Amino acid sequence: MGSVDSGADGRPSPCAADPGAEDRPSSPAADPGAEDRTTSATVDLAAKDRPAPPSGLGVYVHMPFCISRCRYCDFNSYAGLDALGPRYVDALLAEARRAVNCRDGLLAARQAASLYLGGGTPTVLPARLLLRLLVKLKETLPLDVGAEVTIEVNPETVVADTFRRLATAGVNRVSIGAQSAHFHVLEFLGRIHDSSRTEQAVVLARQAGIQRLNLDLIYGTPGESGEDWASSLDWALGLSPDHLSCYALTVEESTPYGRAVAAGVQRAPSEDDLAEKYELACERLRAAGFEHYEVSNWARPGQACRHNLLYWTGGDYLGLGAGAHSFLRGRRSWNVAHPTAYLANVEAGESPEAGSERIGPAERRLEALWLGLRLAAGLREESLEALGANQRALGEMLDSGLGERHDGRFRLTERGLFLADAIVADLAAGARVG
Numbered sequence: 001m002g003s004v005d006s007g008a009d010g011r012p013s014p015c016a017a018d019p020g021a022e023d024r025p026s027s028p029a030a031d032p033g034a035e036d037r038t039t040s041a042t043v044d045l046a047a048k049d050r051p052a053p054p055s056g057l058g059v060y061v062h063m064p065f066c067i068s069r070c071r072y073c074d075f076n077s078y079a080g081l082d083a084l085g086p087r088y089v090d091a092l093l094a095e096a097r098r099a100v101n102c103r104d105g106l107l108a109a110r111q112a113a114s115l116y117l118g119g120g121t122p123t124v125l126p127a128r129l130l131l132r133l134l135v136k137l138k139e140t141l142p143l144d145v146g147a148e149v150t151i152e153v154n155p156e157t158v159v160a161d162t163f164r165r166l167a168t169a170g171v172n173r174v175s176i177g178a179q180s181a182h183f184h185v186l187e188f189l190g191r192i193h194d195s196s197r198t199e200q201a202v203v204l205a206r207q208a209g210i211q212r213l214n215l216d217l218i219y220g221t222p223g224e225s226g227e228d229w230a231s232s233l234d235w236a237l238g239l240s241p242d243h244l245s246c247y248a249l250t251v252e253e254s255t256p257y258g259r260a261v262a263a264g265v266q267r268a269p270s271e272d273d274l275a276e277k278y279e280l281a282c283e284r285l286r287a288a289g290f291e292h293y294e295v296s297n298w299a300r301p302g303q304a305c306r307h308n309l310l311y312w313t314g315g316d317y318l319g320l321g322a323g324a325h326s327f328l329r330g331r332r333s334w335n336v337a338h339p340t341a342y343l344a345n346v347e348a349g350e351s352p353e354a355g356s357e358r359i360g361p362a363e364r365r366l367e368a369l370w371l372g373l374r375l376a377a378g379l380r381e382e383s384l385e386a387l388g389a390n391q392r393a394l395g396e397m398l399d400s401g402l403g404e405r406h407d408g409r410f411r412l413t414e415r416g417l418f419l420a421d422a423i424v425a426d427l428a429a430g431a432r433v434g
């Protein structure tokens with residue numbers, strides 16, 4: 001297959017097929033967001049009291065490859081496609097150049113504050129390919145000095161050479177899909193590693209000089225006892241990460257686990273079990289000196305994930321790869337999901353964009369409420385009022401201990417954070433979203 005590196009000779013990639021071109025403001029007066037400004041005052045008010053997004057751009061690169069499919073996972077990832085790796089990396093680089101050339105009004109002069117390689121399992125690809133991707137990507141999309149560069153890895157896919165090469169390419173943060181210390185839990189989930197592989201991966205990352213480390217854990221798997229979860233937390237803390245993400249197991253209809261639950265062969269996690277395990281995570285991680293800064297995320301002081309904060313604070317990000325989403329100046333867009341469709345588009349010199357929408361004031365208000373309350377800092381009461389949050393629901397949350405007032409802000413308590421999705425839906429029921 002020929003190279004898709006259409007910008008390699010210095011010629012800009014063709015922009016005619018750029019579906020974003022018509023949305024690009026040609027002048028301040030033509031800015032399609034201009035008419036929103038008055039009505040968006042309330043959103044801006046709410047945005048002010050969230051942490052400021054990192055000033056630069058976030059870049060997300062989706063790697064849709066996995067060695068095998070886990071039983072609970074509905075991510076856009078595929079087993080057995082890793083032979084496409086070299087073409088896929090070429091396509092990502094071509095898409096990055098296209099994005100810079102065709103959306104220059106949005107990306108020009110913007111340094112990236114974070115670069116995040118996620119998946120799927122990026123480390124399914126050989127380290128030399130990942131190195132090429134990172135080096136070339138940084139030539140197209142320059143990074144800020146001190147930018148956060150994260151790669152997701154699964155323990156079964158890393159060897160010493162992987163981390164050494166990634167570190168030379170500027171990777172300074174690793175997120176490891178550890179999930180559990182217990183083999184029976186990992187086996188149920190369809191994971192193909194055991195805890196010793198996670199321990200090895202942590203040692204190898206540190207030996208390569210990569211100090212920032214996140215571990216992903218899952219709680220609520222059928223057969224996981226309270227003691228199992230407690231010991232998984234203690235085991236993870238013993239590996240000295242600076243960040244932990246703890247997710248409740250969810251039942252996704254399209255997965256083998258989801259189908260087994262629908263057929264009555266497996267049971268779904270019970271809400272009581274999940275609530276107890278969430279509470280235990282809150283207690284243990286607090287006692288270990290971690291700050292609970294978002295519903296499912298804890299970090300040592302100063303070690304919150306800057307890339308995810310950028311999503312949660314309304315910052316701009318560019319997504320590259322199959323199914324990747326972008327959000328730039330109020331316009332959200334997404335790429336075709338399947339890797340072969342993505343390759344077909346990019347290799348034909350076309351945009352891989354499958355759709356887009358401009359985020360209007362009503363949706364922005366809802367997002368401000370949604371994102372603001374998922375962060376532990378919460379929102380200023382003044383902002384909640386401006387967003388039209390349902391006062392009855394607010395009062396009920398205060399009465400029931402799901403929310404609290406602190407220093408002029410309303411924030412969810414730990415019990416409230418566990419129920420954040422339902423709570424925000426309740427608060428939004430009266431919000432001025434129309």
Ligand code: SF4
Nearest residue numbers: 066069070073077120
């Ligand atoms: S390794 Fe991760 S992305 Fe791949 S199937 Fe398992 S959970 Fe999904």
